[in-house]
Amino acid sequence: MSISNAIVHQFFRNSTTNALQLRADELGIDEPLHDLLGQVKNAFYNRSNKQYGRFSDEAGHVKALAGQWASRSLGFVTLTEQWMKHLQTELIARELDIEGYWLFAQETLEQGDQLWFFHFKHKPGLYLSHDLDLGDAAMIDFSRLGFGGVIDLAALSRKDAQYLTLSFGFGDRSLQVALLDVVNFVDTLDTSVDTDRFMAIVKAYSETLPTEKCANYRRKAIEYCTEQDKLGETVVCNDISVALASAQDPARSESLVTFMQQTEPEAKAEFIPDRKSLKxxxxxxxxxxEVSISFSNDILGKNVNFNPENESLTITNLPAALLKQLKEELGQL
Known part of the structure; x- marks a missing residue:
């Protein structure tokens, strides 16, 4: 991770108080800052509610600021100050309450620069000094991270269809509409549709494999996509095809990506996996x-059988704990 710029501001607003505290200079690039951004990114990537899109085509304050920063016609401190003042104005106008700190950081990666922004709160804590004295401390509460996102500045400069990723966190429900408006966000990507289409291709391909390999191939495909989601990475169809080669029939020359190109040539060769869809x-x-049922897809047709005519399930090999409860109820134990 290479951080080139970073700063933190504080904003607190309720019915009686409106306080915006702006830091005058950037944070020093040191190990604690790398650790902070690393934890924020991990929390962001582990969320399942991410939204992918871009700025609205209409003129917007944050859109203009991001464009000016990408072209380096605006300083980093000024960028974040103007962003925070715009946020303050919008939330006051909507009479919405908020508290906490806002981190802004630019990360330089091989594929281009990324601008991160994240809202977080603190929690009370205790610390021991070098002299072993006990004191109070205010600690960042990583379990309650709020709204945040990242802008791919290279994609923004190219005016790609998708360069802005957002996610809401703990306690953001009442603020969601306002924060999306503040950022001028437009959702341009339905990750669930892309994931469903790819999994349909995997299912069709797996059904051409020997019966004993079919279910295992699909499970490994899901696991691969889930892992990519956790890493914040896309699924590249050629890569997953190579990764799953050992799970298919060794005598079969046609790979998943070849099958995909022949049967669904218009399908995306790379997509962002949707966690909810994968589940x-x-x-x-x-x-x-009255009833809650959950079971692995692998046992459908084995321990669990579905009859579509009368819409019923027949379950065998019940979990030991459930079986014990049922027998106790019937007095058989």
């Missing part, structure tokens, strides 16, 4: 007021 391929889940 439904791992487990069947459903509940009503």
């Amino acid at each position: 439904k391929y791992l487990r069947y889940t459903g509940k009503s007021k």
